[in-house]
Each structure stands twice: as structure tokens, then as C-alpha cells.
Amino acid sequence: MIEGARWKKWLWFYLPLGAFIVALLFPFYWMVVTTVRPDGELYRPWNHPLYSPFWTSHPTFEHIRDLLQETLFNTWMLNTMFIALVSTLISLLCGVIAGYALARLTFRWAGILGTAIFVTYLVPQTLLFIPLAEIIRDYHIGDTPWALILTYPTFLIPFCTWLMMGYFKAIPRELEECARIDGAARWQAMLYIIFPIAVPGILSAGIFAFTLSWNEFIYALVFLSSPEQKTVAVGVTSELIRGDVFFWGSLMAGALIGSVPVAIVYSFFVEHYVAGITGSVKG
């Protein structure tokens, strides 16, 4: 394609792109630098002759060691992993089935039901945690992983349902009709034809749900209290900030290590994920 003068492309494409990338990646860079910076440098005032906020000449793993040995970080990681996986599985199972039903079964209230499910997704968590807290207290599951495993689906299921509904609608109806003529019952057509084709959609719904539960903060903060039950997001921020004392090095190490699993999940499935979002089914 002919784009005109080269400077125009630089001005309108590379420059904004560069600025965007810097803005996106700088927090991660800051996390890395702070993690490996020794305490002596961290608390150096800005007018010190050796003040260098963007790099360090004496990298150290001290903060990471502190984090892993002095805190319950490993437990938090395991807690988060368990909670995120189970709530993702529950939400996927419900979301896929509900999405299929809303997309394919022409029952009377399908449209209204679909909208209603979406509306529940719009209720802000900052309001919803108040009634949920009461329910959790009544069922005596406060301060256990189940408090989160059972509440995360309240926003994950609507989300998965909508994503899957869109995906199922993009799959030609004829595939299913053909399968049914070929001798498959509806559940068989669903299982052998529609679900395998929808794998990219299911994967992206799963990735999204996993990320959302991994990063969730409010419910985790409210429903869990003892340190050994906490998730990474809550544990790091509550145990490494004591009053007005910020353990910056360990705090950043926790944030860095805490974001690794999500990064791995994304990079693993990135192709399926893109296909799932763009919803392409080729015959």
C-alpha cells in the first residue's frame, strides 16, 4: 500500500505506537527495577548526588528472598491458583451451556433472559459485596477459599455466557442441522460438532475468567481475613504495607511474580485467544 511521505508514517504511526508501548510497559520496568534495587538505593532522597531512579548498579535478589522466606507468599500463590482455577471451571461450564442455550434454543424468553444476565454483570462489585458478605456469613464460609470460589462466578458467568453466546451465534446453524440429520441427537451434535469448533471461544472465555479471578481484589479483601487464606493481590498489599511503612522491594517482587502465571496463560493460548475474540469460523 502506498502511504505517502515516510515522515508522515513516522509521525502518525511509529511515534504514537512508541509512546503507547512505553506507557504500557513502563510500570513493568519499574516493578523489575524496584525489585532488584537494594534498600540503600530505594530510600535515597531525590537530591542525593547518586540519585538514579531508572536503573541500579547493584542489583540484588534480597527482596525476592525476603518475600519467599519471610512472608506467606507461596501460600498466597497456591490459594490464588486454586480459587482462580475452580471458579473459572465452574463459570466456564455454566457459561458454555447457557451461551449455547441462549444462542440456539428458540425458547420464549431467550432474548429477555440474555439481557437480564448481562445486566447482572453491570452491577458494580463495590455494591454487590455488601449483600454477598451477609450471605457468606450466613453460610459460614467466610475466611475460606469457597467464599471466593462461589462469589467470583457472579460476575464470571454473565461474562462467559455473553462471550460464548456471540461465539455460538457465529457458527453456521447448518453444521448442527446436518449433524442432526446425520443421526446425532441434540446433545451429540453439541458435544461432537459445536463444542470442538468453539474451542477458541471457550479458551478465551477461560483465560478472561482466570485473569479476572486472579486479579480480583475487593471480594478477596472483604471475605478473607487470616493471612494464610489470602490471595496474592490482597496478601501482598496487606502484609507488606504496615501502616505507613511500605516494603517497596518485596511489594514489587510480589507484584512481579504474581503476574507471571497470567502472562504464561496468555502467551500459551494467544493464537486461540485472538481467534476467539475475532470469532472466525472457517468451513
Next chain:
Amino acid sequence: MAQVRLRDLNKKFDGTHAVKDVNLEIRDREFVVLVGPSGCGKTTTLRMVAGLEEISSGDISIDGKVVNNLAPMDRDIAMVFQNYALYPHMTVYDNMAFGLRMRKFERPEIDRRVTHAADVLGIQPLLERRPRQLSGGQRQRVALGRAIVRNPRVFLFDEPLSNLDAALRVQMRVELKRLHERLETTAIYVTHDQVEAMTLGDRVVVMKDGTVQQVGAPLELYDRPANRFVAGFIGSPAMNFIGATLAEANGSLWAEAQGLRVRVPPQKAERLRRHAGQRVVVGLRPETLRPATAADSDYAFDATIDVVEPLGSEILLDVRVGDSPVVARVDPGLRFSARERVRLAFDPARVHFFDATSEAAI
């Protein structure tokens, strides 16, 4: 092998009456084509036979047994869809084997049938490929293969050729016809293309607005259309229609319009005499027209040439008779030019008359 019978079949969607009182008897091993413009109810009719669409009223029976409430899987039919509907995540082999696996066939039998069908259709080398790696024509064959492996009682085709390019469509049309002669299975075929309907069908059902207009062998529809719609739909270029008035003069009947005065052939005069003095529509097929000679005086008219379309094998003359446009299909050896006056004659045995209001053939 089966007879299919549709009795007073109706389909109503919210607010629209898509199929109205369709009655049709399809004989064993017959190839019946449903043809009509889009929205005429042909696909809905087919889908009701398949069991994909509920029947509002009426009956569908296969081999004398009413199948109205039978699920698609229990009707023992196979269907080829317009977009082929191949399962994208399966190989060609698995696509063809799926129906047999669902029906719990033994593995060697599945293998035998798939291999045989692949042989018949010439897709042996493609068995391990996936649908996305195939061309349009190859996908079409796989879709056919998936239908024939099951030896169903009835084949249903829903515009199977309309996604192919013109050359391939002609080729697949011939292959379909050959395949049907070889398999001898009852088939119902839906298309909007009258050429496909004429070449493939043992009998053709012309539909419009949910009702059957005429059922008959291809040439019967062509030679004796039941109404103006069928006459205009079958044949290409389409039949010419000229509004005229019938008048009695010198002991014979004449059709008169602006710039036109032709005699009603004696064999038709008897039936038309009742309509004397009334408006009728004269139907002339382009291929029945030719430049007139002196002997044609009663069955000829003057026209002005608008456009000359030389097609090599024939010439299409777009002419005006009075203010009606008329197309004539004439010998390629003749020379014409635009604006020229020409006198055209028609074959009196092949002129059609339609009632101006009911549009039924007279």
C-alpha cells in the same frame, strides 16, 4: 428408496405464511426439483421434509408413514446444504463417517462405505484433508459423499450448486444427474435456477409466494405453462408478454395491441372466443420468433430494433413492438443493425395466451 407425500402442507412463521397448502406426491426414485424466486417457500418446504422446521398444519409421509413428529435423525434422509456444512474440525474421512458412527455401524463397514463413496466421487486422495484445505468443488463432493454413504431413503438438496462458479456448476450439474441415475434414490432438490431445474428434474415444481404454481416434466412446463408466472420463469431469455385485446373480424379472432395485429391460430380460437373483446396477454418465446416472409402475413408484426446482441451461436434482438419490449432469438447468419425496422413472424402453434387478470393460461 421411498415415496414422499406432502398433503395440505402449511408453514406459518410469526406473521408470514411461508408455505400454503402444498400437495405433492413424489414417486420412488424420482428426482423432483422445487424451483422459484427467493422467498417462495421452497427451502422451507424442504426443511419441513427434513424435520428441521416444524409443520404448522398438514402431513408429510415417507413410504406411507406420517413423519410429522419424527426427529431428523429418525427420518432416514440425507441433506446437502448450500454452504456444504462440512464439519471444519474433522478430516474428509471423518466427515463422511460421522453419520455412520452415530448410527453405530461396524468399523470395517464404515471404511468400506466411505472408500466406495470416495471412489464414486473421485475424492480418494483428499480423505485425510480438512475442509478448509479443499476447493469449492471438492467441498461440494465431500458434502455429496457424506450424504450417499448412508444410503438414505431420500436425498434432500438445498441449492447445492449456488456457491460454485459458473463453469464448475455446469460440471457438477452433470455429475449430480449421473449420480442420481446410478444411485436410484428419491431426491428433492431446491434451486432458484430454472436451468438447473430443467436439466436435473424428472419433474419440476414451480413455486411462488408459498403456493405451487405448476408441477410437471420440464418440457411440459416449457410447452404448456399453466400461468403467466410459470411461462416467464421457465426459459431463458424469458418469454415476451404483450398486453392485447381480442377482436372478432372476418370470421376469425385477432389479438390487437398498439403496433400489433396478429391472428389467433385456429386451434386456439375455440377456447379464446369466450374472451372476445377482453384484455389478454400474448406470450411469445424468443426462439419462436424469426424474420418474416410474405407467407407469414397473419402471424407477423413490425418492430423497431433497439439493441443487437450477437452471442455467436445466436443473435438476441431487443426490439420494440408499439411500446412493448420484445426479445427475439434469431439465426446468427443474419445481419441487423439498431434502429432498423424489421418484420418478425412467430410459430402459430407455439403462441400462448393468458387471462389479463387471473394470469392463467387460456
